[in-house]
Amino acid sequence: MVAQNIFFYAIAAVIVWSAFRVVTTQNVVHAALHLVAVLASVAAQYILLAAEFVAATQVLVYIGAIVVLFLFGIMLTRAKIGRDQELTHKSAIVGGALTALLLLAVMGYSLLDEFGWSRTPLPEDSRLIGVNGSNSATVSDSIFSQYLVPFEVISVLLLAALVGAIVLARKD
Amino acid sequence: MDDLLLNQFLLLGAVLFCLGVYGVLVRRNAVLVLMSIELILNAVNINLIAFGAWRGDVAGSVFALFVIAIAAAEVGVGLAIVLLIYRNRRSVDLDDIAELKG
Numbered sequence: 001m002v003a004q005n006i007f008f009y010a011i012a013a014v015i016v017w018s019a020f021r022v023v024t025t026q027n028v029v030h031a032a033l034h035l036v037a038v039l040a041s042v043a044a045q046y047i048l049l050a051a052e053f054v055a056a057t058q059v060l061v062y063i064g065a066i067v068v069l070f071l072f073g074i075m076l077t078r079a080k081i082g083r084d085q086e087l088t089h090k091s092a093i094v095g096g097a098l099t100a101l102l103l104l105a106v107m108g109y110s111l112l113d114e115f116g117w118s119r120t121p122l123p124e125d126s127r128l129i130g131v132n133g134s135n136s137a138t139v140s141d142s143i144f145s146q147y148l149v150p151f152e153v154i155s156v157l158l159l160a161a162l163v164g165a166i167v168l169a170r171k172d
Numbered sequence: 173m174d175d176l177l178l179n180q181f182l183l184l185g186a187v188l189f190c191l192g193v194y195g196v197l198v199r200r201n202a203v204l205v206l207m208s209i210e211l212i213l214n215a216v217n218i219n220l221i222a223f224g225a226w227r228g229d230v231a232g233s234v235f236a237l238f239v240i241a242i243a244a245a246e247v248g249v250g251l252a253i254v255l256l257i258y259r260n261r262r263s264v265d266l267d268d269i270a271e272l273k274g
Binding site: 003004008012015016019020022023027031032034035038039046047048049050051053054057058061062065069072073074076077078079081086087088089092093095096097099100101104107108111112115116123125129130135138139142143147150151154157158160161162165166168169 | 175176177178179180181182183184186187188189190191192193194195197198199200201202203204206207208210211214217218221222223224226229230232233234236237238240241242243244245246247248249251252253254255256259264265267
């Protein structure tokens with residue numbers, strides 16, 4: 001399991017650095033590209049946790065669709081390409097950083113208090129895979145039996161969002 | 173530190189969440205605020221998958237998929253609204269949209 005730990009910390013470093021650049025960079029397009037790095041690394045963490053179906057969905061939906069939507073949004077709102085000093089609220093930086101650090105301190109303390117470093121190792125991967133041989137099979141069985149009603153509700157919600165986005169964005 | 177621990181995933185999620193909150197608070201461009209919200213949703217997803225792996229339960233993966241679907245819907249509608257604001261005011265600066273401030 002040592003290799004998994006090495007990969008975890010390497011990927012976590014990429015996530016934290018890229019997320020930091022997403023919220024601090026002065027270039028809108030760079031923010032979108034750093035967001036791609038964050039999303040891909042999060043997909044890699046899902047694979048470490050043996051959730052390969054969610055990782056594939058993350059790549060398809062987030063990197064394939066949502067980031068492209070963001071790039072379209074950047075182009076259509078004619079954001080300045082290149083450095084733009086107006087992207088960050090200068091007077092809010094101190095307050096924002098203070099809020100984020102306080103939140104991190106509270107969450108970090110409660111997490112370390114509840115799940116101390118030595119107490120909760122994750123189970124071996126074989127327990128996650130289930131009887132059907134793969135995590136994807138278990139996930140699909142679960143979605144189409146136990147979670148069928150939420151799944152249908154999500155489908156209707158996606159349709160509503162699609163219609164809503166078209167109604168909002170079309171030119172009359 | 174031989175095994176993967178639950179806590180390292182939860183702490184990673186907490187760091188990502190706080191970076192997202194910072195982005196929502198300090199960014200002036202509406203598109204960048206939407207990107208920061210995506211960071212927050214990803215932090216939640218890491219927590220869901222980690223707890224699912226810890227319990228040996230597939231429910232974490234299922235709810236992470238639901239969160240991804242909700243995020244797609246949210247970005248679609250959110251960017252449509254941002255586009256409409258841009259069309260009406262020629263700007264997506266959140267400081268300019270302050271009519272509700274007394």
